[in-house]
Ligand SMILES: [Zn+2]
């Protein structure tokens with residue numbers, strides 16, 4: 001599948017944001033160049049997928065208020081032919097970003113093309129990657145489970161985003177106070193500060209859903225001891241920050257959009273702060289959510 005700016009509104013916003021990034025921070029041009037196609041492929045695929053309604057659209061309110069994400073109790077399936085389309089466009093785009101895992105990506109694509117993957121619905125219910133199916137796939141392919149989970153999460157991402165769109169907006173009466181996503185249960189990739197009252201919202205690293213969250217808590221361990229929460233930023237770009245938690249040693253990048261001329265496309269907001277990922281990781285912190293861009297820096301794996 002190829003993308004076309006005419007048919008994909010998100011693609012246009014992504015391209016504009018990356019152009020602005022190249023202009024504002026020339027050092028990030030190489031990163032923007034290598035990731036642009038991956039972001040465009042995900043956005044274009046998402047728009048080509050029909051709205052995906054779960055089999056049972058009744059939200060389990062009692063579980064939800066206890067902190068159980070919606071998809072944990074709902075069954076959804078990504079149509080197989082569309083899943084193959086997704087693999088066919090996302091895997092080559094990944095090969096450009098991660099030449100170090102080129103062989104693994106090739107094996108994965110071959111596996112999907114040969115119809116050995118029966119369903120991808122499990123990804124939405126079990127993003128943590130403990131799924132039996134992922135383990136079996138890893139064994140068949142002779143690859144690490146972590147790596148398979150990482151590849152699957154990207155190939156499934158357009159579907160996760162589409163499911164999330166199908167389920168939102170959530171009824172306002174549903175209160176969610178957790179640092180992980182109320183739709184799919186994944187950790188957030190970026191925190192936004194928005195509006196005249198400076199409300200904080202978190203953006204899910206898998207399905208792209210955004211939800212409100214307290215400014216005084218670490219999303220990952222719910223630590224509220226302010227002496228253990230630290231903001232880290234460069235003086236000339238103080239609207240971009242890494243929020244560090246001394247308690248769990250995790251961090252999240254954060255963007256204060258209140259004085260910005262225009263908001264960046266949410267898909268690429270975190271990529272523009274990769275210089276903060278590098279600094280936070282050098283200080284010994286790990287990203288709360290593994291994403292395509294921060295995985296390069298993450299010292300605890302050897303994907304590339
Ligand atoms: Zn999510």
Ligand SMILES: [Zn+2]
Nearest residue numbers: 218221245248
């Ligand atoms: Zn924490």
